Amino acid sequence: MKVVFMGTPEFAAICLERILESEHEVVGVITVPDKPAGRGQKLSQSAVAKLAIEKNLNLLQPEKLKNIDFVKELKTLNADAFVVVAFRMLPKEVWQIPAKGTFNLHASLLPDYRGAAPINWAIINGETESGVTTFMIDEKIDTGNILLSNKVEILNDDTAGDLHDKLVEVGKELIIETLNGLEKGIIIPKSQPEVAEEKAAPKIFREDCKIDWNESLENIHNKIRGLSPYPAAWSLLKVNNEEKQIKIYKGHFEFAEIDSGKINQIEFEKVIIKINHTQGHYFIEELQPEGKRRMNAQDFINGLNDKSGFQIV
Known part of the structure; x- marks a missing residue:
């Protein structure tokens, strides 16, 4: 089939x-x-632009998708199907053009996690599985009829980056399977099932990334890995009444009884950064201090002159 591809990031x-x-x-x-x-x-x-140029493909980069000249040019390509992966919301003038329709690859098992950040939210919410779905685009966001889907397992310490890599491997094959099925006319689109409680995946902003140390250790851990490597969970570090921001990319936790007077204090043990929490300890393995590069716990500790008076905020 003749295909027009629409997308933006590495995925x-x-x-x-x-x-x-x-x-x-x-x-x-x-x-x-x-x-x-x-x-x-x-x-x-x-x-996507870099790859299109490298492969000498016909590349279009419209400012507005409703532009009359752009829509006319799309029609002249005589594509059988449009394939969309991580792009903008399409106007009806565009998605209704191809005879076989326009389908999107979404990084979740629809109807769960409709929205801009399905990979992050699946891990933040502690899901144990995710997947990819191809569906026909309609006038709403991520609500069109489902074509095909495929599941992947989320391991306990998978980050958003790990899940991204799993989903792109499964997703790229699902696109081919979908194109083949549409060409042969053997895929029957199915309406998305109704869900009692919607699991949403809205766009993530900076304030969404701040760690609340009053949350459970499990929720904190899920947030850190769900935002790693991007946009990264962050917290404020107080050192002798001076506050500095740190991003945390990797860690683990242990349950333990903690002296109430030591809650939120940070302890350093050779190559270990340990945060005291009401439920136990959170151990930071990889972090990025404000104004510095990403580093492991040992490098951070080695750069400290004074290891006293550290608190998490």
Whole structure:
């Protein structure tokens, strides 16, 4: 089939590369316009744009998806299907164009975790499984008829990065399976089941990433791994009444009885950073102090002149 691919990040680029390896023909690639980034404000390309240029594909980067000229150009490509992975919400003028329809690959088992950050929220909420779903795009967000899905296991110490890598491997194959099924007319779209309690996956903002040390150790651990490596959970560190921010990327916890007077104090034991919690201890393995690089606990401890007076806020 002739395919137009739409996407932005690395997850999408890996999926595009898999389609290029298949029997399907990519006649167009749509991604976001290049944007200024960094201190020098140099134009930065999306991962999908970089791959499209490298492979000499027909690349379109419209500012507005409803632009009349852009919609006309899409129609001239005569694609059988549009494939969407981690892109913007499409207007009806766009998704209704191809004869076989427009489908999206979503990084959850729909109807669970509709929204912008399904990978993060699945781990933050302590799920033990996730997956990918292909579904037909309609006028709402992530509510269209389901085509295919596939599950993956979430291990106890999997981070959002680990789950991302698992899902992209399963997802890129599900896209090919979906394209093959649509071409042969053997996939029957099914409406999404009703759920008693919706598990949402809204966009994550900075304040969502702050650790609340009054939460249970399990919830704190899930938050840290669910936001690692990006955007990263953070906390304030108080050193002799001076507050500094740290990002925490990796850790583990142990239940224990703690003296109430030591709650929220930080102890250093050779290569160990230990936070005293009402339920026990949280051990920080990887962190990033404000203004410095990401490092392991030993490197952080080695850089300290004075190891007293540390508290978590």
